Amino acid sequence: MSTTEAPLTPGPSVADGDADAPREVGRRRRIVRRLIGNPLAVISFAVLLVAVVVAVFAPWIAPYSPEQTDFARTFAPPGTSGHLLGTDDLGRDVLSRLILGSRASLEVGLLAVATALVVGVPLGLASGYFRSLDAVISRFTDLLLAFPFLILAVGLAAIRGASLGNAAVAIGIAQIPGFIRLVRSETLRLKSLDFVTASIVDGAGDLWVLGKHVLPNATSVILVQATVAIPAAILGEAVLSFLGLGIQPPDPSLGTMLATAQQFAARAPWTAILPGVTIMVLVLAFNIFGDSLRDALDPKGSRS
DSSP states (O other): OOOHHHHHHHHOOGGGOOHHHHHEEEEHHHHHHHHHHHHHHHHHHHHHHHHHHHTHHHHHHHHSOOOOOGGGGGGGGTTTTTTTOBBBBTOBBBHHHHHHHHHHHHHHHHHHHHHHHHHHHEEEEEHHHHHHHHHHHHHHHHHHTOHHHHHHHHHHHHHHHHHHHHHHHHHHHHHHHHHHHHHHHHHHHHSHHEEEEEEETTOOEEEEEHHIIIIIHHHHHHHHHHHHHHHHHHHHHHHHHHTTTSSSSSSSOHHHHHHGGGGGTTTTTTTHHHHHHHHHHHHHHHHHHHHHHHHHHHHTOOOO
């Protein structure tokens, strides 16, 4: 899944000092009002909030152990035999596996984006601010971009081995180029603004300018990009697990549930439909909230 890199206009500069504190508070309130006034943003945020709560308390919410088998109740339809969403080919509770599988998907998504942020943001800042490093970092970015996202993730996962942590690292590395290019572009734009130029003329050091002026004003853009990158990571984890390069059985994963269910789709369609719907809902909620957040952070937005 491709990610957008649309720059946003930064909020009030931290260089303006304490006098701009009321204006910054007003800006935050305006952003919250815009989000609350957008029904899609509210619905998507509610879905994500429920998903996070379920993921955090998954071991206590799940009615059964996800590995617990009951060969006397294989392919039990939803709502029968005490299983709300039915059972799979081994008699395992589908609802319990969906809950734990969603938790694994969110873990991989957050870990992958955190990896991309930790590496991509500093490299993007350095590339946009220090012209001597720009050529080297840009060539490194071009090298990673030469490989399609999923191909790079699959290759890295195959090299490192199949596990949740390795899948997160592989997907995170594949997402690094997008963050580098986004932050580099934003750094170049912010570097040309008057308050940054004035700080440099006043003798501020490079690290001070980056830490106090450039990075805080690029945070909004980075935050929006992160909300768009998380669903791409969730899809990446599902693909890796489907191919056997992600989370390994018997640990539950939405991708492995789909891989197992494909041979039983005609006999027990719910075992394939439910994991697919879960992936779709998570990805759609993140994308809608990311788009809504981008609109809310845009000072040129029409909503007040």
